[in-house]
Structure formats: C-alpha cells, structure tokens
Amino acid sequence: MKLDVQTLAGKKSGSVDLDDSVFANEPRKDILHRMVRYQLAKRQAGTHQVQERGDVSKTTKRIGRQKGGGTARHGNGSVSQFRGGAKAHGPRVRSHAHDLPKKVRAMALRHALSAKANAKELIIIDDAVAASPKTADLRKQLAGLGVTNGLIVSGNAIEENFAKAASNIPNLDVLPSQGANVYDILKRHTLVLTKQAVADLEARLK
Missing domain, CATH: 3.40.1370.10 (Ribosomal protein L4/L1)
Known part of the structure; x- marks a missing residue:
C-alpha cells in the first residue's frame, strides 16, 4: 500500500x-x-472498598427476644440491616487486570x-x-x-x-x-x- x-x-x-x-x-x-x-x-485502579462483617465492631448481644418479638431473631448488630452495619458482599481492593x-x-x-x-x-x-x-x-x-x-x-x-x-x-x-x-x-x-x-x-x- x-x-x-x-x-x-x-x-x-x-x-x-x-x-x-x-x-x-x-x-x-x-x-x-x-x-x-x-x-x-x-x-x-481497583481501590474501592467498603466495610464488611469482619471490619465492623458492633454489639454481639442478642437484639430483642428470641421468640414473641414479631421480628427476625438477630444475634449481631454488624449485619447490613442495621444502621452502622456492614455491607453484604461489598467491593474489595483488587486488580481488575x-x-x-x-x-x-x-x-x-x-x-x-x-x-x-x-x-x-x-x-x-x-x-x-x-x-x-x-x-x-x-x-x-x-x-x-x-x-x-x-x-x-x-x-x-x-x-x-x-x-x-x-x-x-x-x-x-x-x-x-x-x-x-x-x-x-x-x-x-x-x-x-x-x-x-x-x-x-x-x-x-x-
């Protein structure tokens, strides 16, 4: 050419x-x-990261009664349903290459x-x-x-x-x-x- x-x-x-x-x-x-x-x-970059269960320090006391409360039987405050809780399966620092x-x-x-x-x-x-x-x-x-x-x-x-x-x-x-x-x-x-x-x-x- x-x-x-x-x-x-x-x-x-x-x-x-x-x-x-x-x-x-x-x-x-x-x-x-x-x-x-x-x-x-x-x-x-792959620098995005959120706090997961192992990164959050919350009470491990049972929340509410085991029976009769009319809600789920939560045993930890670090779950994603609560204020200040962790993100479930959130992004972690990693390489995308x-x-x-x-x-x-x-x-x-x-x-x-x-x-x-x-x-x-x-x-x-x-x-x-x-x-x-x-x-x-x-x-x-x-x-x-x-x-x-x-x-x-x-x-x-x-x-x-x-x-x-x-x-x-x-x-x-x-x-x-x-x-x-x-x-x-x-x-x-x-x-x-x-x-x-x-x-x-x-x-x-x-």
Missing part, C-alpha cells in the same frame, strides 16, 4: 510504502474489542492500524516538529491537513515545541511510537503518523 507523505504545512513530500501485513489486514471487531477491554481493565496473549495484543494493534487505513483516516507526515510552541500556529496547520480530532504518533520522542503547542488543543493526543496503542488509536477520528513512526511500528509488528 502506497500513501502520500505531507508536511505539516500541507505540501506533498514524497510517498511511503506501507507494509500490507501491518496496514492492510481485514479488521476484526472481536480482536479490537478484547484489546480495548484488556487496556481499560488494566488501567482501572486479566491476561491477554502477546500475539493477540500485537494482532489487535495491526488491525487498529488497518482499520484507520481502510477508512481513509490515516495521514502520513514527514516529521512532527514545530518551529515555536505556539498553539495557534499548530492548530492552523492541523486544520489545513483536515485534523480536528486526532492522534499524532511521532518517533522515539516527542519534540518539545510540538508537545507544548499540542497540549492546549482539545481532542488531540500526541504519543511516541512506543506508546501507540489500540484504545488511543480507535478513540480519535484521524490517525497521523510520522515516517519514523511508520518505520518503528512496522519493525515492532512484522
């Missing part, structure tokens, strides 16, 4: 051959769904890149470098490329001026090539890759 390479100014700057094994797969929704669930579950094979994770990233390429939502630029950290200048350049809601993946590191200029633009994410992931790719409408990012992703996923 061949795509044109553009500059941030919107001018053509050659072309690049994309590896079909990375950018020309038939996207499988089930694989993408599994990967998104894996990422969101892994980032969930689950396993997903490494091959499936790599396949999901290939399918996410292919989905953007198939939908004509992939733009290749020569480099993500800004002359100054001015947000207005970068916003104007991105508007010229047709990017209003997008993810920009640069090379090994994000250039400082570009990162500062992009930080104030809503609906725009910037990641290094090593940080490219399925959830962030699918979350934004347009995927913008630098030539270095294309080379890094192909080397990572071949």
Whole structure:
C-alpha cells in the first residue's frame, strides 16, 4: 500500500510504502474489542472498598427476644440491616487486570492500524516538529491537513515545541511510537503518523 507523505504545512513530500501485513489486514471487531477491554481493565485502579462483617465492631448481644418479638431473631448488630452495619458482599481492593496473549495484543494493534487505513483516516507526515510552541500556529496547520480530532504518533520522542503547542488543543493526543496503542488509536477520528513512526511500528509488528 502506497500513501502520500505531507508536511505539516500541507505540501506533498514524497510517498511511503506501507507494509500490507501491518496496514492492510481485514479488521476484526472481536480482536479490537478484547484489546480495548484488556487496556481499560488494566488501567482501572481497583481501590474501592467498603466495610464488611469482619471490619465492623458492633454489639454481639442478642437484639430483642428470641421468640414473641414479631421480628427476625438477630444475634449481631454488624449485619447490613442495621444502621452502622456492614455491607453484604461489598467491593474489595483488587486488580481488575486479566491476561491477554502477546500475539493477540500485537494482532489487535495491526488491525487498529488497518482499520484507520481502510477508512481513509490515516495521514502520513514527514516529521512532527514545530518551529515555536505556539498553539495557534499548530492548530492552523492541523486544520489545513483536515485534523480536528486526532492522534499524532511521532518517533522515539516527542519534540518539545510540538508537545507544548499540542497540549492546549482539545481532542488531540500526541504519543511516541512506543506508546501507540489500540484504545488511543480507535478513540480519535484521524490517525497521523510520522515516517519514523511508520518505520518503528512496522519493525515492532512484522
């Protein structure tokens, strides 16, 4: 697959051959769904906790008479029916992460890149470098490329001026090539890759 390479100014700057094994797969929704669930579950904090029976110190004296009271025969004040009692089967501190094979994770990233390429939502630029950290200048350049809601993946590191200029633009994410992931790719409408990012992703996923 061949795509044109553009500059941030919107001018053509050659072309690049994309590896079909990375950018020309038939996207499988089930694989993408599994990967998104894996990422969101892994980032969930899991710090929610309530007091259960063993955490509450209440009277253990029998409440009311055993018979004739007309109510249940409670023998402890820490049950959930009473004020100050414990929560029955409440949430505990735990990890929500689950396993997903490494091959499936790599396949999901290939399918996410292919989905953007198939939908004509992939733009290749020569480099993500800004002359100054001015947000207005970068916003104007991105508007010229047709990017209003997008993810920009640069090379090994994000250039400082570009990162500062992009930080104030809503609906725009910037990641290094090593940080490219399925959830962030699918979350934004347009995927913008630098030539270095294309080379890094192909080397990572071949």
